[in-house]
Amino acid sequence: MAIAQPKTKRGETSRAVILQAALDLFQQRGYDATTMRAIAGHAGVSLGSSYHYFPSKEHLVLEFYRHTHELHAAAIAPLLSREKDLAGRLRGTIRAVVITCEPFHTVAGSIFSTVANPSSPLNPFGAAAKPLRDEVVALYGEVVNGSDARIPADIAEMLPLMLWLYQMGILYFWIFDRSPGRLRTLEVIDETTDLIVRLIALANVPILRGSRKRILGMIKNIVEGRVS
Amino acid sequence: MAIAQPKTKRGETSRAVILQAALDLFQQRGYDATTMRAIAGHAGVSLGSSYHYFPSKEHLVLEFYRHTHELHAAAIAPLLSREKDLAGRLRGTIRAVVITCEPFHTVAGSIFSTVANPSSPLNPFGAAAKPLRDEVVALYGEVVNGSDARIPADIAEMLPLMLWLYQMGILYFWIFDRSPGRLRTLEVIDETTDLIVRLIALANVPILRGSRKRILGMIKNIVEGRVS
DNA sequence: GCTCTAACTTGAACATGTTCAAATTAAATG
DNA sequence: CATTTAATTTGAACATGTTCAAGTTAGAGC
Numbered sequence: 393m394a395i396a397q398p399k400t401k402r403g404e405t406s407r408a409v410i411l412q413a414a415l416d417l418f419q420q421r422g423y424d425a426t427t428m429r430a431i432a433g434h435a436g437v438s439l440g441s442s443y444h445y446f447p448s449k450e451h452l453v454l455e456f457y458r459h460t461h462e463l464h465a466a467a468i469a470p471l472l473s474r475e476k477d478l479a480g481r482l483r484g485t486i487r488a489v490v491i492t493c494e495p496f497h498t499v500a501g502s503i504f505s506t507v508a509n510p511s512s513p514l515n516p517f518g519a520a521a522k523p524l525r526d527e528v529v530a531l532y533g534e535v536v537n538g539s540d541a542r543i544p545a546d547i548a549e550m551l552p553l554m555l556w557l558y559q560m561g562i563l564y565f566w567i568f569d570r571s572p573g574r575l576r577t578l579e580v581i582d583e584t585t586d587l588i589v590r591l592i593a594l595a596n597v598p599i600l601r602g603s604r605k606r607i608l609g610m611i612k613n614i615v616e617g618r619v620s
Numbered sequence: 621m622a623i624a625q626p627k628t629k630r631g632e633t634s635r636a637v638i639l640q641a642a643l644d645l646f647q648q649r650g651y652d653a654t655t656m657r658a659i660a661g662h663a664g665v666s667l668g669s670s671y672h673y674f675p676s677k678e679h680l681v682l683e684f685y686r687h688t689h690e691l692h693a694a695a696i697a698p699l700l701s702r703e704k705d706l707a708g709r710l711r712g713t714i715r716a717v718v719i720t721c722e723p724f725h726t727v728a729g730s731i732f733s734t735v736a737n738p739s740s741p742l743n744p745f746g747a748a749a750k751p752l753r754d755e756v757v758a759l760y761g762e763v764v765n766g767s768d769a770r771i772p773a774d775i776a777e778m779l780p781l782m783l784w785l786y787q788m789g790i791l792y793f794w795i796f797d798r799s800p801g802r803l804r805t806l807e808v809i810d811e812t813t814d815l816i817v818r819l820i821a822l823a824n825v826p827i828l829r830g831s832r833k834r835i836l837g838m839i840k841n842i843v844e845g846r847v848s
Numbered sequence: 849g850c851t852c853t854a855a856c857t858t859g860a861a862c863a864t865g866t867t868c869a870a871a872t873t874a875a876a877t878g
Numbered sequence: 879c880a881t882t883t884a885a886t887t888t889g890a891a892c893a894t895g896t897t898c899a900a901g902t903t904a905g906a907g908c
Binding site for chain 2: 884887890
């Protein structure tokens, strides 16, 4: 059940070659059409060997996610060091998510369901996904903190986590998007990022103070029980 | 692939007995632990016979949902004819959802993932789920329209659909909720329903007019491409 | 170089969702 | 009642994720 970390050169090679085969096949054929036997076959190892390094097919998906996250982080590095406007940073970051994931669009649907499953070890709120989740949330922390926007402290505290959630929402929309070039998703991104920045600015309006406090308090309360 | 409607007394009986066995076993053992062979066995029919009436195990889940929806609708009927306050109607309705679903809490997790899968015929945004989805949205229409709240027309138009989405969000929270008596979910319901009503009232504040129009326009735009 | 142990590898076996061609049943038709 | 036809039922067969006991390999300790 526990993931066996390779303790040998040979083991490392095996793990790497299995993972690479899995990534290739997922991308080529999609999640469902990629059998564990095919992965093992392409990797040149036996079926049982794959299970030595990856306790289940789902665990290979987690690596898949890590892979796309690294692509994404690399893609937005220039933007984050150049752009200071919050809306620009946010829009660029989220656009880069769907652009990075575009080659995996056909895969994404079936993967999403395994990930949304609360009883799956991979679900985004669970323990196994924590390291990756923390990385993504930290990335949004950088998006927020590197901007010249002046954001109230109580909002700034929760914002990265909420943007991570927002990103998942966009991805879910993107999965369904059949428009050419995924234009509809890009439109929605432009509109929502603008809106988010606008709402943050509005949060200081006196009449909204009360609701703002309540919303933030509630989110904090909710988050503590789940993503901790 | 297409669902075979029974055309005989005998066929109707078979379908009913299979469905009943499935509902029982799902509730007793959960989705994953209930095998198609067990369902067939308990129903006293052969494995192949089950597939004659239900193209897949997932299709049995849809019937499970319909079942809980009917329980829910019956449970809130008295409330809807008595209570006129929007917050009260909303709170009571959503509370009734989680209370109705409580016996299925252990099942719900694994079911959720099959339903969230965009490639599944059962995903809430898809065609197969439309009849049931329409019923639920209509129910929220009744929650809204039967209240004495004065709601701007543009909001009233979208509100039932958004409340349906809100209900799904609550259910997703509820699935994770391990607190005794599922108290945390009930708390969140109380807070969020209040908040929703408050935000609807705030939507008329002049400074929010612009954002309100944009948000509603965007939601309308999004919804048209998916839940149509 | 030999031995021993832990790491690694293997493939058969199992469980379960799904398919399908053949057998059976029931009802309509004459 | 006999025949025909469509509906229904069946269980074997298949694909695939997963497990596991047994075999193989490589490196540490001497």
